[in-house]
Amino acid sequence: MLQDPALTFPTPASVDAAIKKGFVTLDDEITHDSVQKVLKSKSKVVAAEILAPALSGSCALLSFYDSRSKELRVACTGDSRAVLGRRTGNGKWIATALSLDQTGGTESEDARLRKEHPNEPYVTMNGRILGNLEPSRAFGDAVYKWTKETQDKLKSSYFGRTPSKYLKTPPYVTAEPVVTTTTVDPTKGDFVVMASDGLWEMLTNEEVVGLVGQWLEKQASTSSVGGRSTNSTSGWLQSWFTTQKASTLPIEHHGPDEASGQRAPIRQQQWGVPTGQDQRFVVEDKNAATHLVRNALGGKDSDMLSALLTLPAPYARRYRDDLTVQVIFFGEGEGNGKVELNKEASATANGAANGVGGEVRAKL
Template sequence: MRRAAIQAFRISRRSSIRRTAGSKSTFNFLNHGLSLRPAASVRRYSSAPVSLHSSMYFRNFSLAFVTSLVAGGAYYAYTGDGPKQLLRTDAADSVSPPQTRALTTTSNAFAEATGKPQHPPLAAAATEPSRRAVVVDNDQFYTGSIVGDGPLSKDTDDFGRKVLEMMTPAQATERLRKNEESYLVERGKGVVRYDIVQLPSNNPIEDDHAEKIVQVPSTVAATDNGAPSSDWMFWGVFDGHSGWTTSAKLRQVLISFVARELNSTYKAALTNTVSPFPPASAIDAALKTAFVKLDDEICLESVNKLTKNPSKRLGAELLAPALSGSCALLSFYDTRSRTFRVACTGDSRAVLGRRNPQSGKWFATPLSEDQTGSNPNEAARLKSEHPNEPYVVHHGRVLGQLEPTRAFGDAFYKWSRETQDKIKRHFFGKTPHQFLQTPPYVTAEPVVTSTHIEPERGDFVVLATDGLWEMLSNEEVIGLVGQWIEKQNSAQSNSSSTAWLTSWFNPSKPHLPVEKGGNSGKSGLTEDNSAAPIRQQQWDIDHANEARFVVEDKNAATHLLRNALGGKDRDMVCALLTLPSPYSRRYRDDLTVEVIFFGEGEATGNVLINRDATAISSNGELKAKL
């Protein structure tokens, strides 16, 4: 969720002066030698206070990372505990002139600060093998190099900082691709491929996802002029919070709930003498009904069952999905009508990419609207439903705490005070919120949008949890997929598995092939294009610099993931992937991304694993999902 990013960003706006307690070291970092800090300032190691920046910056990650680990890792260079290793800056890692100044006084500075014997200067150790490393210091982290090939002897140094060997670019790529999946859809019904990837930040990951293709017989849904049966295709991403159990429940049963409601709706339409096809409003209502029924089962039926059979063991099983929560973004594609519906509960997002044949670029059209307390529409709805409750939306959050205004689970915002007291008394729970007056405040009912898909124009849709949209804008995401298609078309134009890519693009251009301004206004849904995503603000990334992106992956979802984490800036990618939970949560959320490609593909009736873009285990089988 966006909560950690916003809190870190707010903290960064407060000017402060920070010093290392008890340190007399004279280490002086270069002006832009600190990176990825949600802290309020650059920490300098000196004997006197210094003026500090009043906002958080991310300055040239690949250049800045290499200068700052000296103080954090000097412990390993000079203590007698374990192998002698020296943390140093490496001029070879830098290309900017200010960064080529190696800190050659490290040993003298450390001796002055600690009273330990002086050791040879950095130059003496420069010929030793070196590795990249990360130091995690509460709300900041630094990177640099470790000289020597011995293992780290401790997790933390004398200052309580966690020291980690940073992943190599090859290891980072392996991590990025660990959970990628790709499928070639050869059913001749408008969908040709979909790619998926997940990257955890929480441990265990709180995101989940589900996909399903249902062949619909004529006894359920009518077809045009005796055409063969149609397909219902579903893709869903579920962004859990306060635990993983709610999102796991959605993965297991949400599509089944929706399919049952659609089955009833389509069957009822068959008896209609005017039209054998259900109206759009009936299909939208079926999606909403399915969402609400499932949430009632999670939050209400679980309590009813426990009332009849009170058992803490049963309570743990039944109440877990109610006590945690999850956003849900489910898409439904009817191949007969070529209508793509998005049912959104929460702040995950779907965006359509459609090519402009005149310019050869893509339009970015949002298909969902983030449902949070910061959304004026959602805030107005809650205030109208709960009049005379000034704190129903407070600081952009429900009752001042929960960011999404629509979600599954989150029963503490849905149960009455009486029910919450009973749960706490007989099972487990927490004291009802002080502002709780007229629940429920949070609903699982989705907002449903519909879009007619044009496979001949190479339409594609990106579904992702909010962790991606914290890092990349709608236009950047659509432009990146367009860039990826260009690269695939250029590299594999003769491959049958990618023939559907042919002729969509002109030769590759230096900028992302996306129309600025997109189609945001035409969709009825808007994106604030004036503000960079929260993580780009946190890291001080130049929003206009499209040269920071790279194409290295055969899976389109992994391609988005890599560029969200830094793209060409390999130090940034490696460091963000090295950070362990819970530290990583300060800088990135769990990430789940799906990319659905439409087109006129083969019609063998099969759905095949695309092994070129799927993580395969050593025995040749598809790796298990997280």
């Protein structure tokens, strides 16, 4: 009996392979095809334009959700992170990491690199590739992928940098992602937070999931009183934050932990951030991602928030990293099934609707 081709679906392995191939192919175009174009053109103008992405670097995080199987794939290249939030039967939340921070300090990444580059003691040093770059997987960062001959040629004739003295057998950095698969349960109100390392340098996985839970609770309580704002917080949320450091932390770890590569939020110590929900966190945004960014940068400490947003580049990099945050909800609550713009959470939504500009940005 022949199967209807319209009803066939790709295998999980083929989906994973396609994602990895897409990442690697794109990076090859950025990193290696650009060199061939420069050498062919023999133009410094062309070199300045197309070598810039190769000499720069970027991490990547991709999610792919199959509504049929309820499987969520997360592909990670670098030190961005995805975390699943799921509410349990007793009303508490579980934070499950769906990706591993890929750095020279990650045990599995360090082992991989040392296996691929034997007899190179400085392939990772102080948690960094060749003692310099922290992410072990990334787009671009071509100085860790080009041969010494290529780098010398580009530097002498066009634009480039002096190769590391430890460079022997590149590439040391790859854009190939690690893909994980998790079954999502929309009936439990599952959500996923995808964010660049700037967020995770400021908040733990548990704090992020707890803050989204706090945000959800605020939306529900506001709705339940006819749209009036309320500051009520349920007991389970209070216990979440007040017992963070205790042995009875109401969190189950189902993903990678700090020992296997997920780093602690180093900025909290740098800034001297106080502990405890009452001192730190606030709920005043209609957008869940903006809510996370606000609390990462200062929360109730409006002076800290303003300072970190005011610092200009490149000085700001000493105190905060880039912050890109997405919160994806899989709940099966009431609704019309349509994707709609949250006008209250968008700074220029009204202007865009009236034809004044088309960019929509969240308020902060």
